[in-house]
Amino acid sequence: MRKNKSELYLVLFIIAVIAGTVLLFIQTQQENAFGMFPEKLGDMNLSLYRDGDAAMTEVKRLHGSSPNVKVESAYIADYRGGMGSKAKFWVSESKNNEEAASLLELMNNRVGMTGMFSNSTPMNMEGITVYFVTGRPELGLYHYFYAKDNRVFWIQIDNPDESYRVGIVKESIKRI
Structure with missing residues (x-):
């Protein structure tokens, strides 16, 4: 049971890291609606x-x-x-x-x-x-x-x- 729990935590950690990386990538890739100009x-x-x-x-x-x-x-x-x-x-x-x-x-x-x-x-x-x-x-x-x-x-x-x-x-x- 202990082994399954630590494997589950590891999988959840990896999923969280991947999701965070994807979200950060998407945010940095979205083009500003005002081109080069800041709001x-x-x-x-x-x-x-x-x-x-x-x-x-x-x-x-x-x-x-x-x-x-x-x-x-x-x-x-x-x-x-x-x-x-x-x-x-x-x-x-x-x-x-x-x-x-x-x-x-x-x-x-x-x-x-x-x-x-x-x-x-x-x-x-x-x-x-x-x-x-x-x-x-x-x-x-x-x-x-x-x-x-x-x-x-x-x-x-x-x-x-x-x-x-x-x-x-x-x-x-x-x-x-």
């Missing part, structure tokens, strides 16, 4: 997420018709928080890091010439060169853009507090 960023919650053709159309429209702009995929996300804080992300994905860096350079060279944004100010955040520009009030006043791996990020943050905005950009670099 919460700082004190803001994700309020809109777009990818596919809708995002591609909007991102390509923002880049203009330059033949040098090569975008493989595009993503857009809006975040809303208390006290009127909000952020909007436009992300373009290139074939590789070099194409993303080239797109970032092209954006940086053109941004001040449009009349819609100031000349850019580079800064280092989390080891990445991030460019800051201000825009006309109808465009949103505070914008940051940078390349990370094969993606180029443009973030509009509507909050006058610079430390708040920098915190959101740093968190974005770490998490997205």
Whole structure:
């Protein structure tokens, strides 16, 4: 009887380990419903997420018709928080890091010439060169853009507090 009991405990233990491993695997494999974007960023919650053709159309429209702009995929996300804080992300994905860096350079060279944004100010955040520009009030006043791996990020943050905005950009670099 004692032998049967210990064998039963061993079988139950093995079943529990296998079930736990399977459950953990399934949870880590499920795709986030919001793609690369976390549901919460700082004190803001994700309020809109777009990818596919809708995002591609909007991102390509923002880049203009330059033949040098090569975008493989595009993503857009809006975040809303208390006290009127909000952020909007436009992300373009290139074939590789070099194409993303080239797109970032092209954006940086053109941004001040449009009349819609100031000349850019580079800064280092989390080891990445991030460019800051201000825009006309109808465009949103505070914008940051940078390349990370094969993606180029443009973030509009509507909050006058610079430390708040920098915190959101740093968190974005770490998490997205």
